[in-house]
Amino acid sequence: MSTPQFGRKVSLIIGQDSGDALDLSELRVVFSIKRGDLQTPNSGRFRVFNLAPETARRVQKEFTRVVFQGGYAGNYGILFDGTIKQVRRGRESQTDTYLDITAADGDSAYNFAVVNTTLAAGSTPADHVAAACTAMNPYGVTQGYLPELPTNPLPRGKVMFGMARDFMRWTARTCQTVWSIQDGKAIMVPETSYMPGEIPVITSETGMIGLPEQTQNGITIKMLLNPSVKIGRLIEINNASVQQYEYSLNVGQQAQSERIEQQAKLQDDGYYYVMIAEHYGDTRGNDFYTDAICLAADVTVLPDSFKTKAAVPPDFVIKKYG
Incomplete structure (x- = not known):
């Protein structure tokens, strides 16, 4: 997908899982949303300006859920869907009041x-x-999404008692996957693959800001707010635009440099797995961006030769996050 980004659109709905809801889309909203293929739940922070006192009290006492959508005409969708954890009232100036809403997805x-x-x-x-x-x-x-997992049956019964997150973590490790909660759904993604879905093309014509950069953690890229950038899926970047990482000439850091070269390598066909995405902006200001950290789509386990040179992640784990 390569839809040009033009004409901002946002929607902020505060309500209950079923029942009444408030549409605060017409007010000024400053937002910050952090998502990743981490086990730690995603978070969202929303500052809504100049609500009526009665409306602010209703948000504090009655409502439990927040759904935020954003983007541009032709590329618009859900950026955050989660549970309200804290509501805080304050004043920014003599004339402007605000309501801070802190929410989490699946916590x-x-x-x-x-x-x-x-x-x-x-x-x-x-x-x-x-x-x-x-x-x-x-x-x-x-x-939510579940890849094809090993089908070897256990020869005996299995007693499952404990935190659900622990069983998700153990199963993910044994099946070479990473798990996370995205918009109220528990998903698993193979460590060496990705979720199927539409692949957005990120270029200067579709909202890319500046140039992507190769770093120790992966390929970082900044773009105009883009709801098509989904955790666990792919985006397409022109490799010619990527600013490459400068490796150290220090002999003592050679192993680290080789490891970075493997983990943060450039993908030959330009497809990259989205590992972390942060959406932030101001509906009455200039900020309206998405920052992403990506890995090459075909990144696999480090070769055995690296194990004798430096400490590496456990077997079958190559991502720093997850």
């Missing part, structure tokens, strides 16, 4: 969901994920 399920079940002999990793997600259901998290 109640992450912190409180407990699995308490027994699976019969023959269960598979997919069954373990389903049991963990079932425990998360009462907290608003359901099972």
Whole structure:
């Protein structure tokens, strides 16, 4: 997809899971949303200016959920869907008041969901994920994208008692995947692959700001606010525009440089896996951006030769985050 970015659009809905809701889209909103393929839940912060006192009190007392959408005509979608954790009132000046809303995506399920079940002999990793997600259901998290997992059945029954997040973590490790919660859905993505879906093309014509840069953590890129940039999916970048990393000439850092060259390498066809995405802006200001950190789509396990040169992640794990 290569839709030009023109004509800002935003929507901020505050409400309950079912029932009344408030549309605050016409007010000035300053927002900061952090997303990643991390186990730690995504977060969103929204500062809404000059609400009526009665409306501010309703948000503080009645509502539990926030849904924020943004983008441009032709490229508009959900940037954050989560649960309100704190609402704070304040004043920026003698004339301007604000309401700060702090929210998280799936943190109640992450912190409180407990699995308490027994699976019969023959269960598979997919069954373990389903049991963990079932425990998360009462907290608003359901099972999302799941790749093809190993089908080797367990010869005996399996007792599952403990935090749902721990079972998701153990299953992800044994299946060479990373797991996270995205918009109320628990997803798993293979460490050496990605989620299927539309691939946005990021160029200067479609909103790229400045030039992408190769860093120790991956390829960093800044663009106009883009809801098509999804965690675990691909974006397309022209490699000719990437500013390459300068490696140290220090012999003692040679192993580190070689490792960075493997983990943050440039992809031959220009496709990159989105590992972290941060959306931030001001609906009445200049900021309206997305920052992303990406990895080459075909990054695999480091060669065995690197293990004798420097410390490396555990076997079958190549991403720094996840």
